[in-house]
């Protein structure tokens with residue numbers, strides 16, 4: 001066995017061990033972590049008891065989930081939240097100085113089957129409809145309807161996606177093909 005193979009084998013073992021230990025630990029600390037859901041390394045989570053993550057959702061490396069004393073983060077099932085996404089719940093009142101005099105917490109809600117591209121930022125109070133896509137680097141300041149793609153700063157709808165049944169059917173076919181090929 002070459003050194004590179006040995007190294008990659010050891011790394012896979014370590015990351016498996018990490019997930020086996022880390023997920024049960026997170027399950028105790030978070031408000032909810034559904035079955036099959038996973039959170040990759042180097043994520044930062046504040047007020048973890050106010051973070052609720054649905055089944056089979058994955059949170060990529062380096063994400064920042066900033067829940068707060070009264071601001072929850074609720075993420076649905078089968079979502080893909082790519083690396084370095086930031087979800088923020090605390091904010092301030094622009095009409096008030098000093099800034100810290102008024103702290104506001106607004107819950108962020110993300111539906112099922114949502115894909116958030118890398119480096120996106122979801123601001124306080126936003127709701128993202130099920131099956132929608134947030135493009136990489138978008139800053140989402142307002143609610144996003146279901147089944148659309150948003151992109152840019154601030155994020156705007158750039159596309160209406162195919163009907164959900166068709167996308168699920170495409171997914172089913174892709175999984176079958178992958179199984180046949182392996």
Ligand SMILES: CC(C)(COP(=O)(O)OP(=O)(O)OC[C@H]1O[C@@H](n2cnc3c(N)ncnc32)[C@H](O)[C@@H]1OP(=O)(O)O)[C@@H](O)C(=O)NCCC(=O)NCCS
Pocket residue numbers: 080082083116117118133134135136137138149151152158159
């Ligand atoms: C959103 C995304 C999936 C593109 O999907 P697509 O269906 O191929 O969309 P298109 O390329 O046709 O883009 C539609 C419009 O949105 C714009 N757009 C796409 N991605 C954008 C982005 N990240 N920021 C700003 N605008 C973007 C395109 O320029 C295009 O605008 P136009 O109609 O004025 O030309 C892709 O750009 C993206 O952000 N992927 C995320 C990848 C990622 O984060 N991977 C991590 C692992 S999951």
